[in-house]
Amino acid sequence: MTSKFKLHWRNVWEVWDKFWFQKEGVLNLAWMRIFLAGTMCYTYFWRTFNISYFQEGSMLPREYALKIYPEFTRPPFFWCFWPDSWALGVHVLFVGLLLLICLGIANRPLMLATWVLHIGFIQRNYSVLFGADVISCLLLFYLSWTQCCERLRFFSGIRITPRKETLDILSSVFYRMIQIQMVIIYAYTGFEKLKGATWWDGTALWTVLANPQMTAFDMTWLRHFGILILAGSFIAIIFEIYFPVMVFIPRMKLFWLGLGIIFHGIIGALMGLMTFSLVMLSTYFLFLDSQEISRWSARLRGH
């Protein structure tokens, strides 16, 4: 009995250890970094022209920035340590740091500093947040703890230490944490939809696509193709709810990720939410096999 228990414990630990602490994929992280930081760089470059949301003239005065959060979700402290009058300068710095990250000219402390600026802006005006803002904030936090700048650097001329091919323990943990965070986000978005009557009757997508505030093009012609609306609504729910399972089943993984690319591609193109789509898709690199990514990267470089 005791020896069985010991064996069982050893197996559990080995599985845990392998899952959390021995993940490979320096290149996967590097590709995610380029996509995530690149998308953020674009999004926040344009936010520079809307900086008034974070300044004194904003509809939401600074003293209410944290008070508008529901009590349970209110952050314990305000990451936005700079005065409103500095918002533009800090924002330019933030975009500059994102560019450095995208190019791979960053390290963990610099990335964490960038995350602090990001969450500071998020807390300063919670009312104008996009889904992309919140998710990119979480992803940047996790990515900051990894060796995502080890590979695919724009400038690697001053490297002193040899190039690392394997991940250290911390990178492995945060690599997995991004995967876990993403599958939970997908599952929640699917489950939340199940609460809605229009999602159950298969017409929710119609309300979205016929809403001129939500779509980039006139999609009202779809009224004559109700079956497409029905199929789209149910596929969206099934895709989201089953994402956490399917991406960990090797046979189904590529199919599900492909479905995700189509799903986010359609959202991005039709609804003008391309930045959100790219933020979500940036994490797909972490679900791909590290050797597949290496082969793919080598092919891109022409090797």
Place this chain on the structure above:
Amino acid sequence: MIISSKDFASSFIKSGFWASLWKGVLSLWIIFHVFLILVLPNSSSYLGRILPWWAVSYGNSLSLHSNWNFFSPDPAHSMYFHYKVFFQDQNQTDLQEPVEGYLPSYKIDREMSLRHRRELYEMRFMVLKTQRIQKFIAPWLCKKYPGATLLQVEHEIETIAPLDVAAFEKASLQELSHKIEFVNYSFDCQGNFDDVEI
């Protein structure tokens, strides 16, 4: 059933004491953090309610509390604030023509720029609690129009006809849509907005 320290060490430690200790500490953090990722988006649940304050604070400081409810439970219909700003003297005589406007400023046109998106999201956030209209929108608009004395704000929703109706009726979607005026507030621009609880 008790595992000897030697056995424990042999299964737990493979690459030295400090590496194992590090893995042990990280394992505790992983369990804690994943638990919060699972629970905090559903914070009104029993598990969410019984969480200790320090765990909630930790999660909130990292934005783990976000509700992942995109387009759910049901997608929203077109909506906007319609406001009218008056410039009157003490006898309520108009000193100049009232100004009308919308939030978002483009009302319901297809406008996909990031600025307009933020405007739309801001409006949707403000409409969730009526106090926010009084606390934030009213003073902001009064300040935007110097000399304003009175402000009227309406929250209007233009419904999207259900698919069944849209599919079988020949009328245009605009004709099938209904306009619902949800709230209609009047604010004295000289008044005190500080006392409003949010």
